[in-house]
Amino acid sequence: MGPTATLLVVEKVMPDVVDVSAATQRVMMADLHMLVITRGRERTRSEYAQLLGAGSFRLTGVIPTNVVDSFIEAQLA
DSSP states (O other), X not given: OOTTOOEEEEEOEEOSSOOOOHHHHHHHHHHHHHXXXXXXXXXXXXXXXXXXXXXXXXXXXXXXXXXXXXXEEEEEO
């Protein structure tokens, strides 16, 4: 990966503050599904920033879409 390349991850992003919007409810249902089926969980923006930081990346943006997934954008730190 070159020094100016951008890493895009397509994933669900849990909101830091829970609200009652339909988008938040969809992500929360996916989170519950992952917990029950795989013992996994969805992550918040700040948790993705930490995870990417551990891999020498810095989170540069989260781009929501009209579906549950978002584009998580990162570059080499």
